[in-house]
Ligand SMILES: Nc1ncnc2c1ncn2[C@@H]1O[C@H](COP(=O)(O)OP(=O)(O)O)[C@@H](O)[C@H]1O
């Protein structure tokens with residue numbers, strides 16, 4: 443039925459597709475134009491540094507930036523994990539009855555539409571003794587919604603015949619959840635995971651900006667703030683590159699996880715030519 | 716061949732949906748043990764509704780449905796028009812589902828699954844996933860799943876409607892062969908007259924708007940039925956008879 447074009451190729455050749463070549467070409471072009479125009483116009487580095495300067499700054503300041511990034515990674519992972527488990531739990535709870543779903547879902551939407559930058563200061567004040575927990579809480583709020591909305595949608599989108607079949611054989615609520623609803627929801631849950639992972643990082647960075655706290659355990663956003671105050675613009679850019687890189691890494695890792703899990707059995711992962 | 720022992724009887728069954736559609740009107744029907752009854756009729760005449768009511772997936776609006784032996788009601792299996800397989804499970808796990816839901820011990824279930832897959836000729840596809848199978852094979856899995864609980868009553872709702880003629884004929888022969896061994900009571904919905912005559916001991920023709928039964932034709936040909944029967948004069952006579960009744964149903 444579905445054939446995977448790239449599977450026929452092997453080694454590095456499978457990466458040589460339009461999917462990879464085109465964006466890399468665009469990237470190189472932009473970087474070159476950037477580098478050349480900054481040099482030609484003599485733009486000072488505190489306005490716009492060249493890509494090469496950003497790269498050397500990244501390498502030179504790695505000892506400062508990476509520990510900060512690591513702190514952000516810890517916040518992101520903690521928030522993401524919490525969001526995954528609590529989101530799954532809330533979704534399964536809502537799937538138990540229309541009443542529970544109708545009573546809880548609006549609050550999930552409220553959580554989603556509240557701008558995190560607006561409530562982060564409050565959370566940071568309330569949890570002033572534990573900044574890490576406050577930052578995790580902020581990132582959790584941002585990361586939670588896609589898990590809930592996707593999983594809830596998945597739990598409710600069950601094949602009508604299969605639902606009848608389970609009824610016919612007298613399946614219990616628990617059996618239906620375990621053998622039918624959760625497996626049906628899995629592809630939706632996994633795509634929620636991919637969105638949520640990126641949002642956890644964004645939530646963590648925004649909360650760090652708002653918190654603006656220093657100390658030994660400050661995150662990458664704090665380093666960006668400080669670099670900004672001190673007009674160390676190349677370092678700001680280097681930190682930005684790291685955050686973006688981390689975001690891409692999270693997306694790629696979660697996509698790979700999703701493919702690995704769905705690869706075997708879900709129609710949704712069957713690629714069509 | 717059938718020893719007129721009733722299994723279910725429906726008296727003046729009416730089914731009206733909430734939107735006012737009269738799906739069944741004053742339906743009377745007695746099904747005897749080991750009968751193979753086909754329901755033929757235009758789409759919308761209530762064939763699926765009838766099967767769903769008998770399976771307990773839907774309720775009558777008025778009238779009665781009586782079971783003579785409750786064990787038939789418990790040992791009932793349903794085959795839908797779509798294979799309705801769980802895409803995330805292997806062929807083996809799909810067939811095992813009813814046994815798992817009934818909490819049959821693992822070992823016993825495995826044995827039953829092996830035996831059932833052998834019946835439908837899929838013993839070499841136990842580990843395959845549904846998406847790796849052809850339409851006909853998926854339908855076989857669906858039938859195997861229905862047979863796994865060793866039913867006495869089998870309801871099939873246009874099971875081969877989406878298949879090509881060659882696959883359909885092969886599945887018909889296999890189904891008939893199994894039926895002659897196991898002697899389930901079969902209720903079979905189809906829109907194919909030839910299929911209905913070939914398989915059934917009785918063909919019931921239904922008309923739409925409102926859904927009702929308008930003819931009940933006994934196909935008095937002993938099993939085993941073979942390719943020879945398909946080419947016989949009796950067979951075409953019966954097909955003609957059903958076709959006439961059906962065209963009356965369409966025009967009414
Ligand atoms: N759940 C439902 N709600 C309302 N009308 C329905 C429903 N199911 C079936 N019907 C209507 O009842 C009639 C009989 O349907 P059905 O039993 O599916 O017919 P068939 O299987 O013979 O094609 C049709 O007119 C159909 O539109």
Ligand SMILES: [Mg+2]
Nearest residue numbers: 762763764872
């Ligand atoms: Mg139908």
